[in-house]
Amino acid sequence: MDDEFAKLIRRMNPPRVVIDNDVCEHATVIQVDSVNRHGILLEVIQFLVDLNLVITKAYISSDGGYLMDGKSANLYKFVHLKTVETNASFLNSMRSSVGVVPSKEYTSIELTGTDRPGLLSEVSAVLTDLSCSVVSAEIWTHNGRAAALLHVKDQSSGCAIEDQKRLLKIKKLLCNVLRTNGDLRTPSMSISSARVLHGERRLHQMLFADRDFERLDCVNYNSRPHVTILDCSDRDYTAVTIRSKDRPKLLFDTVCCLTDMQYVVYHGTVVTGRMEAYQEYYIKHVDGFPISSEAERQRVMACLEAAIERRASEGLELELYTDDRFGLLSDITRILREYGLCIRRAEISTMGRKAKDTFFVTDASGNPVDPKIVDSIQHQIGRTILQVKGNLNTPPKLPQEPARSFFFTNFFKGRSFQSFKLIKSCS
Numbered sequence: 570m571d572d573e574f575a576k577l578i579r580r581m582n583p584p585r586v587v588i589d590n591d592v593c594e595h596a597t598v599i600q601v602d603s604v605n606r607h608g609i610l611l612e613v614i615q616f617l618v619d620l621n622l623v624i625t626k627a628y629i630s631s632d633g634g635y636l637m638d639g640k641s642a643n644l645y646k647f648v649h650l651k652t653v654e655t656n657a658s659f660l661n662s663m664r665s666s667v668g669v670v671p672s673k674e675y676t677s678i679e680l681t682g683t684d685r686p687g688l689l690s691e692v693s694a695v696l697t698d699l700s701c702s703v704v705s706a707e708i709w710t711h712n713g714r715a716a717a718l719l720h721v722k723d724q725s726s727g728c729a730i731e732d733q734k735r736l737l738k739i740k741k742l743l744c745n746v747l748r749t750n751g752d753l754r755t756p757s758m759s760i761s762s763a764r765v766l767h768g769e770r771r772l773h774q775m776l777f778a779d780r781d782f783e784r785l786d787c788v789n790y791n792s793r794p795h796v797t798i799l800d801c802s803d804r805d806y807t808a809v810t811i812r813s814k815d816r817p818k819l820l821f822d823t824v825c826c827l828t829d830m831q832y833v834v835y836h837g838t839v840v841t842g843r844m845e846a847y848q849e850y851y852i853k854h855v856d857g858f859p860i861s862s863e864a865e866r867q868r869v870m871a872c873l874e875a876a877i878e879r880r881a882s883e884g885l886e887l888e889l890y891t892d893d894r895f896g897l898l899s900d901i902t903r904i905l906r907e908y909g910l911c912i913r914r915a916e917i918s919t920m921g922r923k924a925k926d927t928f929f930v931t932d933a934s935g936n937p938v939d940p941k942i943v944d945s946i947q948h949q950i951g952r953t954i955l956q957v958k959g960n961l962n963t964p965p966k967l968p969q970e971p972a973r974s975f976f977f978t979n980f981f982k983g984r985s986f987q988s989f990k991l992i993k994s995c996s
Contacts, residue, residue, distance in 0.1 A: 682747035682756030684715035690902035706917035782875035815846035826876035886958035893924035
């Protein structure tokens with residue numbers, strides 16, 4: 570009955586989308602008004618991100634089961650990057666939320682475990698030895714952990730791998746690669762015949778399940794975000810403020826974290842500047858209660874920091890563009906490994922007969938790469954094939970300490986929930 574009632578409400582109140590290019594000189598304003606449900610805000614943001622739109626400002630309000638969500642999407646700045654205790658049932662529900670479709674073309678492999686130099690090289694070498702061709706892959710590392718989502722196919726047939734004995738062999742050998750002496754966490758691996766539609770969200774979920782938000786004393790991020798969580802007892806909300814260096818897909822990463830942790834954003838605002846971004850939210854758990862303990866508060870803070878840091882462009886960006894061939898990924902990652910480089914993040918893709926791979930690399934200690942090493946690698950691979958993005962000799966500047974948060978102090982002053990309307994601001 571509840572499900573039928575929800576369907577009736579949606580039919581009576583279909584989504585309304587208004588796109589306006591006149592109200593703001595430098596951006597397109599998109600206003601979304603629809604029946605609210607858990608996860609719909611993330612779906613809207615994910616859709617805009619998939620269109621390579623950059624959200625520069627956002628104002629969010631959802632009361633009484635409705636969502637009013639205004640976003641400014643800058644059409645001129647495109648994204649250059651390609652696109653706790655947990656139980657089994659919760660993790661399975663998380664995986665289903667990313668969207669999977671049956672595939673006869675690819676076999677999906679998910680890996681999580683301890684990060685170490687040469688890990689991607691070893692994984693790709695095993696797949697090559699087993700006649701598996703990597704069609705696409707995304708690899709993230711954070712806080713000493715690594716997560717990889719790979720789509721592979723049989724090299725001879727060009728289709729998904731269906732032989733169960735072969736799949737078991739692949740799983741056994743890759744698990745051997747992931748095992749590390751002295752690791753207290755058991756590596757995780759799964760193989761399926763379904764293609765994951767939203768790889769970036771799945772990588773967030775995989776690292777969250779692997780508890781990468783638990784800090785290591787030796788980890789020191791230069792541009793760590795600043796997250797504060799305060800009680801808002803008069804409105805029965807929890808107030809969250811986030812100050813960090815601005816970058817594409819930042820809003821997606823934070824809302825993805827809150828959504829997968831089963832929190833709902835009831836009100837919020839996002840403002841980005843040249844280098845800094847400010848995000849402020851009023852949230853509750855899906856059960857309708859705000860954060861109720863110091864342990865929960867610390868956990869949410871740690872998870873939001875981790876969600877922002879996972880995609881941080883750590884290291885030097887190298888872009889490979891060449892004719893695709895079997896074993897190419899294994900050869901390239903082996904060369905990077907032989908020169909002592911560590912892959913911090915990678916995106917592998919094939920387009921027709923071309924391969925386009927992006928690697929973010931550091932030396933074995935996490936320091937910037939010696940320009941002489943890069944020059945040697947380019948000489949071996951080819952300078953037109955492997956190109957350096959950005960300035961090799963100049964390390965990225967650290968962001969200045971953001972200004973003090975300004976939104977929450979006056980957000981509800983003089984307002985009532987019944988009279989709350991979409992904030993229109995393009996300043």
